Amino acid sequence: MSQKRFSLIRTLGIIFMITYIVFIAFPIYWQLNTSFKHIGEVRKIPPTFFPKHFTLSPYINVMNNPMARKSIYDSLIISITTTLLSVLIGSLAGYAFARYPKYAGGENLSFWMLSVRMFPPIVFILPFFFIFNNLGLTDTYFSLIVMYFTFNLPLSVWLMMMFFGDIPRELEEAAYVDGYKPFRAFFKVTLPLVLPGMVSVVMLCWIFAWNEFLFANVLVGTRVKTFPLVIPTFASGSSILWNQVMAFTVIAMLPPIILFIILRRYMIRGLSLGVVKG
Amino acid sequence: MSRKGEDILVKRYVPFLLVLPAFIVLFSVTIFPTIWSLYMSFHQYNPIIGKPVPVGWKNFNYILHWDRFQNSVVHLFYYLLFGVGIEMILGITVALLLYELIKSEKIRLLLLVLFIIPMMIPPSIVGTLWRFLLDPFSGVVNTILSMLHLPVVDWFGSKMALASLIIADIWEWTSLPLMIIYSGRVSLPQSVYEAAWVDGASQWTILRRITLPMLKELIAIALIIRFMDAYKFIDKVTVMTQGGPGGASELPSYLAYLVGAQQFNMGVASAMTWIIGLGSIIVIMLFVKFMKKVLKSQKIA
Amino acid sequence: MAKVTLKNVYKIYTPRTKGGKEVEAVRDLNLVIEDGEFMALLGPSGCGKTSTLRMIAGLESITKGDIYFDDVRVNDLSSVERNVAMAFETYSLYPHMTVYKNISFPLEVRHKSKKEIHKIVENLAKKFQLDDVLNEYPARLSGGQQQRVSLARALAREPSVFLLDEPLSHSDAQLRFQMRTEIKRLHYEIKSTMIYVTHDQLEALSLADRVAVMNFAELQQVGTRDELYNNPYNLFVADFIGEPPMNLNKGLVTQEDDDLFLKLLGSSITLHMNAERTEKIKRLDKKEYIVGIRPQDIIPVEVPSGFMTFDAEVDFVEFIGERSLLTIKNGDLTLKVLASPDFDVKAGEVLKFSYPPERVHVFDIETEKSILVL
Ligand SMILES: Nc1ncnc2c1ncn2[C@@H]1O[C@H](COP(=O)(O)OP(=O)(O)OP(=O)(O)O)[C@@H](O)[C@H]1O
Ligand SMILES: [Mg+2]
Numbered sequence: 001m002s003q004k005r006f007s008l009i010r011t012l013g014i015i016f017m018i019t020y021i022v023f024i025a026f027p028i029y030w031q032l033n034t035s036f037k038h039i040g041e042v043r044k045i046p047p048t049f050f051p052k053h054f055t056l057s058p059y060i061n062v063m064n065n066p067m068a069r070k071s072i073y074d075s076l077i078i079s080i081t082t083t084l085l086s087v088l089i090g091s092l093a094g095y096a097f098a099r100y101p102k103y104a105g106g107e108n109l110s111f112w113m114l115s116v117r118m119f120p121p122i123v124f125i126l127p128f129f130f131i132f133n134n135l136g137l138t139d140t141y142f143s144l145i146v147m148y149f150t151f152n153l154p155l156s157v158w159l160m161m162m163f164f165g166d167i168p169r170e171l172e173e174a175a176y177v178d179g180y181k182p183f184r185a186f187f188k189v190t191l192p193l194v195l196p197g198m199v200s201v202v203m204l205c206w207i208f209a210w211n212e213f214l215f216a217n218v219l220v221g222t223r224v225k226t227f228p229l230v231i232p233t234f235a236s237g238s239s240i241l242w243n244q245v246m247a248f249t250v251i252a253m254l255p256p257i258i259l260f261i262i263l264r265r266y267m268i269r270g271l272s273l274g275v276v277k278g
Numbered sequence: 279m280s281r282k283g284e285d286i287l288v289k290r291y292v293p294f295l296l297v298l299p300a301f302i303v304l305f306s307v308t309i310f311p312t313i314w315s316l317y318m319s320f321h322q323y324n325p326i327i328g329k330p331v332p333v334g335w336k337n338f339n340y341i342l343h344w345d346r347f348q349n350s351v352v353h354l355f356y357y358l359l360f361g362v363g364i365e366m367i368l369g370i371t372v373a374l375l376l377y378e379l380i381k382s383e384k385i386r387l388l389l390l391v392l393f394i395i396p397m398m399i400p401p402s403i404v405g406t407l408w409r410f411l412l413d414p415f416s417g418v419v420n421t422i423l424s425m426l427h428l429p430v431v432d433w434f435g436s437k438m439a440l441a442s443l444i445i446a447d448i449w450e451w452t453s454l455p456l457m458i459i460y461s462g463r464v465s466l467p468q469s470v471y472e473a474a475w476v477d478g479a480s481q482w483t484i485l486r487r488i489t490l491p492m493l494k495e496l497i498a499i500a501l502i503i504r505f506m507d508a509y510k511f512i513d514k515v516t517v518m519t520q521g522g523p524g525g526a527s528e529l530p531s532y533l534a535y536l537v538g539a540q541q542f543n544m545g546v547a548s549a550m551t552w553i554i555g556l557g558s559i560i561v562i563m564l565f566v567k568f569m570k571k572v573l574k575s576q577k578i579a
Numbered sequence: 580m581a582k583v584t585l586k587n588v589y590k591i592y593t594p595r596t597k598g599g600k601e602v603e604a605v606r607d608l609n610l611v612i613e614d615g616e617f618m619a620l621l622g623p624s625g626c627g628k629t630s631t632l633r634m635i636a637g638l639e640s641i642t643k644g645d646i647y648f649d650d651v652r653v654n655d656l657s658s659v660e661r662n663v664a665m666a667f668e669t670y671s672l673y674p675h676m677t678v679y680k681n682i683s684f685p686l687e688v689r690h691k692s693k694k695e696i697h698k699i700v701e702n703l704a705k706k707f708q709l710d711d712v713l714n715e716y717p718a719r720l721s722g723g724q725q726q727r728v729s730l731a732r733a734l735a736r737e738p739s740v741f742l743l744d745e746p747l748s749h750s751d752a753q754l755r756f757q758m759r760t761e762i763k764r765l766h767y768e769i770k771s772t773m774i775y776v777t778h779d780q781l782e783a784l785s786l787a788d789r790v791a792v793m794n795f796a797e798l799q800q801v802g803t804r805d806e807l808y809n810n811p812y813n814l815f816v817a818d819f820i821g822e823p824p825m826n827l828n829k830g831l832v833t834q835e836d837d838d839l840f841l842k843l844l845g846s847s848i849t850l851h852m853n854a855e856r857t858e859k860i861k862r863l864d865k866k867e868y869i870v871g872i873r874p875q876d877i878i879p880v881e882v883p884s885g886f887m888t889f890d891a892e893v894d895f896v897e898f899i900g901e902r903s904l905l906t907i908k909n910g911d912l913t914l915k916v917l918a919s920p921d922f923d924v925k926a927g928e929v930l931k932f933s934y935p936p937e938r939v940h941v942f943d944i945e946t947e948k949s950i951l952v953l
Contacts, residue, residue, distance in 0.1 A: 109301070
């Protein structure tokens, strides 16, 4: 209704919004812009705001780089394994917490589990660095999988608890009444309903493992290399091949973004640790 | 529970069994590091040189008087004040503006996706990207500054290094409070606003007396989540500045990482992680408190 | 206080989903609410009462037409500028404020002094039996209590017009009676313009100076209690107003000498038309009409008087409240008759009934309008 008097505030608001959009979008634009340039053009000072000679060669070079390919492979193995483990074990516990909070150990136990995720990773890194070193497990898939599993599990438990909690238990009870055994009732009624939430937990766990840098930097790096470790190596001599770096980051950020667009309702819930109802 | 006959509730141990695997994993994985680092905190130990030697409180004493650590705490304070502070204010403002100014669902979604992108990019890559953007000689930011006839900035010099880290962090994480507040705003009932208009409240009063109070738990949670992440802030430091120049952008976690994983001074590093851990426990407890509030209010509503 | 005028007001909701249909919630509404008048908007669910109220409140855009407060066109003014107070159908309480704060909020916004606010809130809380819950949050109140808070919040102010949307729908009968008295007294004290939405005719008729009856987005009739009751403009109003509802039947025109009668279909009852009706029926020149006669207006008579009476058999007797309701039969036709409870009658008896001819309502079958307004 009559908002004419607020038009000044409105205008300021719109200007503010546009500024923020530019602030967020420009680096992404620059990343794309750079990834389509030849290295000569990248090094030009001042830089060009649009590729003069549009090229896909940075992407091709990155894809043909054996180390980059290996790192993607390693990243996939590690992130997929941890994700499956975390979601499986997390769903069991989440279900128990949601349906039988008292018998499952109660609110304190579930909050304790979540708090493991919230501890600064640095607290865990040094001890594990020490053990894995002594056991000869550094630079293996195992070391990273254990760490990522530990960090993802609390989130998985917590979110699955929330998603199961959203489904009224009456639905399952109706299925018992209709003659299903509890186990069948779970698969027939509850699982299909919780599936989108579960998929989003899969994605969040996967993104964490996919993006993680610190543990990887400390625990692996020679035989096993996840892709965040590879990025600084796109260099010729002492100068960085920014076009390849940017091309590689574009490739690496696409999967999480696409997943977010598809599953945003549930992802927002997950990113806010379950606070926001989608 | 009052149901009779065949009932999975009869078997009380089933829920416990379901929780057990998660519990065992988390307990065993956390208990060892806790004991180990507590033990090491009171020892001097470098795995390359020799065995742990007990030193009492010396490590703690050393850390608390170590100027590099003190500086890193000051940096953390700056980071919380300016980084997290700006992220919160910016996030809340943009979230509410997004809701008020843009009525088309499609455009809102488009913008949300755009705002989310920085959070989806691996943090180390965010660091890499901003190092590229802020490069003092060939970076596009300085290019734009000089095109506008503004003085160029030495982004990774001792004066600006911490600020550059903070800028990159704001870019990456403002979307988190933004998203939480936006989702909260969307779920506030329209009818309450109608009542406020009829009651004669001005836009400013509505913001101050209706919107912000109704969102206050969510704002607290968003703030706490960002606070917690502050202790994890290592990736970007490693990629962008390595704490430099001359320690100008060191943060406590990064310092502990340097001392432990690079200089192998496990005693001092462990003591430092304990100090950091205790700091974060306070934040975690705050989080739990507000989380319970939010969960309760969601169940009522 | 202000006089509220609605001129050719339309409300059309645009479809919410693609392929959805437009909803015409209010059609060509003309209504004048005088300064200080208590107007009730009465009608069945979904007839556009709330939509009308929300347009007056400035919460809903006006699709077509104009609304005036006194002589000022308010279409483009905000709620604040119109200075309206409203009790919402869905309460719309502030969930994060106590009952006290909820009621005082509109006063605080207007910078009233703390003392003054306190006095008003205490007073209203007493009137609406909210003293005990002043420090509770809305989520902990019962539906009826929440509704009373919403009502108290609206009545705390001195606006140009009060808009109350079914403010008592969640109260029990006794409470409703008390609240009605309070609202009426308040209206009497401050002589405010009030628009009161309800689908309870008793509430409307007992509270309001005039009642506007709506159906299917259209205004059917505006009038005082007596006007609506005695001279319903159309079949809908005739049927909607009055408890128990009016007897409505088809009637065939018959003529004996100069006198016109309407013979009720399926029976031998012929109702005599007075001069005014006779003239109208002659002018309209149709064979069939709808005839209505209220159960209150059919009177069992002991002494046969011949003219303007008919015979009917008592089918059964029910007691409703302080009256007894007879169902009487003549041929295939049944009629309801309201009698005093000490009227001693048994099922199966055949009685004579009389009726005042000026209280027989005749409606055109096609337009459903009363012949008196045609
Ligand atoms: N926001 C809206 N969008 C679309 N259609 C609406 C909207 N609000 C109301 N309607 C429709 O307009 C018509 C009138 O609604 P309104 O709420 O005015 O009825 P009402 O007389 O107040 O009914 P009740 O007595 O049930 O409260 C209804 O058919 C309803 O479905
Ligand atoms: Mg209504």
